[in-house]
Amino acid sequence: MFCKNCGNEIPEGTKFCANCGQAVEESMPNGGSSYSYTPPQNTTVYTTAPGSEAKSKMAAGLLGIFLGGFGIHNFYLGFTNKALIQLLVSLIGGVITCGLATVAMEIWGLVEGIQILTGTINTDAQGVPLKD
Ligand SMILES: [Zn+2]
Known part of the structure; x- marks a missing residue:
């Protein structure tokens, strides 16, 4: 037989x-009560899930102020949907509206950058508080 x-x-x-x-699970119908040993689980559990580390308030704020029109700060914070909207409206909408949409997205990003720096926005998409 083979190890599962x-x-x-x-x-x-x-x-x-x-x-x-790994303990081998034999397909014994007459239930093995002989299994007292529990194999060491792969306890490399991600207690700190990747990406749950506190992000920098300063970095997010500055990204919002300078690159907010492209949603970069929201990509950074994990608000991917919002970031994509800002990016797409800025690029595609900007072409259609001769840059007007891009300006609008930049203002939006600028406002959010300021909100991040002033603490109005103080968590990332996972709810992890931003660090100073
Ligand atoms: Zn094995």
Whole structure:
């Protein structure tokens, strides 16, 4: 039979995979109460999920002020939908409206940049407070 975890071939009757140490679940109908050993789980649990680290208020604010028209600060903070709207309206809408939409998005970004710096916006998309 083969290890469900890594696919290594295991001799019959072996309870643990020699390759990865995973307990081998034999398909025994008469329920194995002999399993007292719980294999070490892969406890490389992401207690701090990637991206949940506090982001810089200063960086986000400045991005908003200088590049806010393209939604860069919202990409940075994880507000991807809003960022995409700003980016697309700024680029595509800007072409259609001879730059008017771009100016509007820049004002929006500028306002949000200021709101970030003044603390009106003080968390990222995951609700993680921004750090100074
Ligand atoms: Zn294995």
